[in-house]
Amino acid sequence: xxxxxxxxxxxxxxxxxxxxxxxxxxxxxxxxxxxxxxxxxxxxxxxxxxxxxxxxxxxxxxxxxxxxxxxxxxxxxxxxxxxxxxxxxxxxxxxxxxxxxxxxxxxxxxxxxxxxxxxxxxxxxxxxxxxxxxxxxxxxxxxxxxxxxxxxxxxxxxxxxxxxxxxxxxxxxxxxxxxxxxxxxxxxxxxxxxxxxxxxxxxxxxxxxxxxxxxxxxxxxxxxxxxxxxxxxxxxxxxxxxxxxxxxxxxxxxxxxxxxxxxxxxxxxxxxxxxxxxxxxxxxxxxxxxxxxxxxxxxxxxxxxxxxxxxxxxxxxxxxxxxxxxxxxxxxxxxxxxxxxxxxxxxxxxx
Amino acid sequence: xxxxxxxxxxxxxxxxxxxxxxxxxxxxxxxxxxxxxxxxxxxxxxxxxxxxxxxxxxxxxxxxxxx
Numbered sequence: 495x496x497x498x499x500x501x502x503x504x505x506x507x508x509x510x511x512x513x514x515x516x517x518x519x520x521x522x523x524x525x526x527x528x529x530x531x532x533x534x535x536x537x538x539x540x541x542x543x544x545x546x547x548x549x550x551x552x553x554x555x556x557x558x559x560x561x562x563x564x565x566x567x568x569x570x571x572x573x574x575x576x577x578x579x580x581x582x583x584x585x586x587x588x589x590x591x592x593x594x595x596x597x598x599x600x601x602x603x604x605x606x607x608x609x610x611x612x613x614x615x616x617x618x619x620x621x622x623x624x625x626x627x628x629x630x631x632x633x634x635x636x637x638x639x640x641x642x643x644x645x646x647x648x649x650x651x652x653x654x655x656x657x658x659x660x661x662x663x664x665x666x667x668x669x670x671x672x673x674x675x676x677x678x679x680x681x682x683x684x685x686x687x688x689x690x691x692x693x694x695x696x697x698x699x700x701x702x703x704x705x706x707x708x709x710x711x712x713x714x715x716x717x718x719x720x721x722x723x724x725x726x727x728x729x730x731x732x733x734x735x736x737x738x739x740x741x742x743x744x745x746x747x748x749x750x751x752x753x754x755x756x757x758x759x760x761x762x763x764x765x766x767x768x769x770x771x772x773x774x775x776x777x778x779x780x781x782x783x784x785x786x787x788x789x790x791x792x793x794x795x796x797x798x799x800x801x802x803x804x805x806x807x808x809x810x811x812x813x814x815x816x817x818x819x820x821x822x823x824x825x826x827x828x829x830x831x832x833x834x835x836x837x838x839x840x841x842x843x844x845x
Numbered sequence: 846x847x848x849x850x851x852x853x854x855x856x857x858x859x860x861x862x863x864x865x866x867x868x869x870x871x872x873x874x875x876x877x878x879x880x881x882x883x884x885x886x887x888x889x890x891x892x893x894x895x896x897x898x899x900x901x902x903x904x905x906x907x908x909x910x911x912x
Contacts, residue, residue, distance in 0.1 A: 499907050512902050526908060532899040550896050629906075641897075712875040757900035776872045780879060788898045797879060 502608055503615060506601050507622040509568060511629050514760060515638040521580055522568045523551070523588075526596070530558050530565065531788060534760065537569060539576045544583040552587070554788020559593050566597035574600055578609055645764040648749075650735030654695045655702065659738065662699035674703075675710040682714055682729065690728045695736075702737050705744040711777070718752055720795065726752040727761075734768050742768055743775040750781040755791045 499505040509524060510516040513534060523533045531554060538547040567584055569577035577600040585595035598609040607614040626636065638644040666674055678701055685691065693701065705711045718726050730749035737745050746768040753762035762785055769778045783789075872880065 505907065508907055512904075512906055513897070513899060524907065525902075525904065528901070528904060532902045534897040534899075535895065554896065554898055708873045712873050715875055757902070759899060760897035763895055763897060776876055780872075780876050785898065786896060788896065790900055801878070 501621075502597075502599050502606050502613070503618050503621050504625065505566070505597075506568065506570075506599065506606060506617065507625045510637040511625065511634060513637065514635075514758060515641050515644050517570045518640055519573075520570050521547070521577075521584065522570065523555075523584070524566045524568060526564045526566070529560050530555065530563055530593075531757075531759075531790075533788075537571050537573065537576055538580050538583075539573065544580055547580070548584065548587045550786070551584070552591070553786075555588065555593065556591055557788060558790070559591055561592055563593045564596050565593060566599060567595050568597075569600045570603075571600070572602045574602065574607070581609060641760060641764070644761060645767055648731065648734050648746075648764060648768050650732075652736055652738050655699045655736050655741075656738040658695055658699040659703070659741075662696075662703045665700065666703045671707045671709065674700075674707065675713055678704040678710050679713060679717070682717065685729050686722055686725045690725060692732055693729075698733055698736055702733060702741040702745065705748075706741070711744050711748075715748065715751065715777075716798075718755055718794075719798070720755070720791075723752050723755045727756060730765075734765060739770050743770060743778065747775060747777040747781055750778065750785075754781060754784055754789075755794055757791055759785050 499508050505524075509522060512524075512532060513522070517534055519537050520534050521537050523530075525532065533551055533554065535547055535550060538544040565588070567581040569581055571577050578598075581595075581598040581600070585598060588595055596610075600607050600609065601617060603617060605614060605616050630636065638647070681693075681697060681701060685693070705714070727749060730745045730752055733745040734742060734749050746765050749765035749768075750762040753759075753765055762781060766778050766782055766785075769775055
């Protein structure tokens with residue numbers, strides 16, 4: 495689907511469709527060519543905040559920049575003066591690492607101005623509607639009304655699963671971690687095979703309790719790959735909405751990781767916001783580090799490849815292998831019913 | 846049972862990254878290997894400044910197909 499923007503107004507109308515939400519009081523860096531990510535952050539309004547904003551941006555952009563990279567700096571704010579100062583500051587710093595800023599654009603929703611040329615104009619509702627229509631016809635999801643509304647979509651009715659927790663815990667105590675892990679892996683694989691959907695409250699409660707076992711959580715984590723990432727996002731989004739406080743850290747972190755793997759840093763942050771923060775949850779910290787450092791999702795592929803190679807080396811050396819350290823290839827499925835399934839057909843990371 | 850190396854807890858708030866990174870001694874084997882291989886320690890940034898990074902965006906949507 496190509497829109498190919500022809501004007502500043504069209505660019506400002508199209509960016510929310512790429513971001514996934516309508517930015518507010520934000521500065522957005524949009525590259526002209528593949529290679530650099532799009533970055534959004536809160537609009538800095540003081541000199542100190544402008545330096546902090548650059549410190550945050552310089553990591554990801556310094557890591558991914560290539561000679562001759564070109565981008566646009568867009569400011570969505572009522573504060574035109576801060577937009578001018580922030581976009582100029584960002585442009586100057588980007589120039590220092592070889593990235594040229596061809597457009598510095600500001601809008602308050604009613605008008606726009608391109609600071610480099612001084613050209614200005616009015617925003618046109620017809621333009622926004624035409625671009626929205628084009629994306630709908632192409633099957634693309636419409637952007638959330640705001641980042642806050644994206645976050646709000648992750649809060650649902652948490653009472654039904656809360657009420658089932660005592661029974662789920664009793665059943666888990668009568669079972670074994672290995673059996674619960676096998677059930678969890680099978681259930682998630684069935685979720686993928688069904689093309690998504692919604693887990694029953696009973697299955698949701700059982701899966702959330704199973705995730706408390708870190709080995710089970712890690713096994714499901716290592717199941718994620720580029721092919722099934724959207725299915726994982728759907729699963730963990732639903733369970734983050736429905737999980738009670740005491741069990742929400744794991745699904746929210748899984749949603750954060752799957753969203754990062756999908757390249758959607760904003761959604762990943764919103765997921766991490768659903769992790770109760772009164773005690774550390776180390777997986778959430780790791781996802782936050784990946785987001786804040788602008789780590790590219792393809793690094794997960796590299797990680798899984800390295801783990802497989804390491805496992806292969808160990809197998810060659812020792813003639814045997816702890817399969818718990820072997821990520822499963824993306825194309826390998828657990829396609830046999832549990833009683834007949836060989837014990838070596840998938841990884842069981844963790845302990 | 847190998848439950849709860851890092852346990853979910855009550856209360857719903859925004860994530861405080863600076864607090865969460867103190868859970869170093871609670872990392873699972875997957876987390877430790879990821880830290881070693883790809884994710885740097887979060888020492889060089891201000892956890893109060895959040896970046897929404899969108900990797901591999903559909904730039905064709907904006908600029909059209911490019912060589």
